[in-house]
Amino acid sequence: MRTAVVTGGNRGIGYAVCESLTREDFHVIAVVRDPTAPVPPRVERLRGDLSSRRTVAQLAEALAGTTIDVLIHNAGIWPTRLRRNEDGIEESFAVNHLAPFQLNLALEPRLRRVVQVSAGLYVKGDVDPGKTPWGKDFHRLRTYCHTKQANLLMVKEFAQRWQEVTIDAIHPGVIRTNLGDPGGALGLVLRALKKTWSPVAEAAPPIVDLATAEGTGRYFNVTAEEPLPENPELSSRLWEQARKLTGAD
Incomplete structure (x- = not known):
């Protein structure tokens, strides 16, 4: 039986993906921060914390x-205020960008395929390696975009460097999750707006289809292939920086 690992598999898109993968006869391992978090039937729960270099290394072990x-790298956060992890790194940069990078390299000998769940908002990103990792340019909206841009720039890097592992990325659409929900009046307005967005169940099919597809180094907007962002100098700089910040080899 094939094995799939899904980060953030206890809610939202991750929960729906885990559920769909079991119907495709996968043994599914949902990586969850809370060991009591609900997961779909027949899904194995594995406690894992993606917030720091140390905890990601523990998950890899x-x-x-x-x-x-x-x-399937599904876990992600949209920060509403500046918070740094135990390494001094802004938390969404750590979870959205560094954690997938560190896991990819740590697990490479055990991997066959990687699917990176991304976001169309990466186009609004302008990641600055000298500022973004530490939240020196933190912004309630733009920081999420910066982290998704940085993460997506790594997809082509991995595809070019890997010989035995394939990797693709996907934006599953504008989906109704609680990602980035603030409190107060703004939160109420955002939740009302999200009622017009697609339910999480609609995100699962294109992700699962990509999980079982062949190919590498591609980006899909739901089911339509689109070019990956191109910036070789920035990509190379982000790769070396991530390698140093995570201790990955």
Whole structure:
């Protein structure tokens, strides 16, 4: 039986993806921060914290004995205020960008395929390697975009460097989740707006289809392939920076 690992598999898009993968006869491991978090039937729960270099290394160690047919990086956060992790890194840069990078390299000998769940808002990103990792340019809206841009720039880097592992990225559409919900009056307005967005169940099919597809180094807007962002100098700089910040080799 094929094995799929899904980060953030206990709610929203991740929960729907786990549920769909079980119907495709995958053994599904949902990586969750809360060991009591609900997961779909027949899905294995694995406690894992993506917030720091140390905790990601612990997760990689927990998965070291597993052959992973597909690793789906779904977990992500949209910060409403500046918070830094134990390494001094802005939390969304750590979770959205550094954690997938570190896991990819740590698990490479066990990997066959990687799917990176991205966001169309990456086009609004303008990541600055000298500021963004530490939140020196933090912004309630733009920081999320910066992290998604940085993460997406790594997809082509991995595709070019890897020989035995394939990797693709996907924006599953404008989906109704609680990502980035603030409190107060603004939160009420945003939740009302989100009622017009697509339900999480609609995000799962294109992600699962990509998980079982062939190819590498591509980006899909739902089902339509679009060019990956191109900036070789920035990509190279972000790669080396991520390698140093995570201790990945």
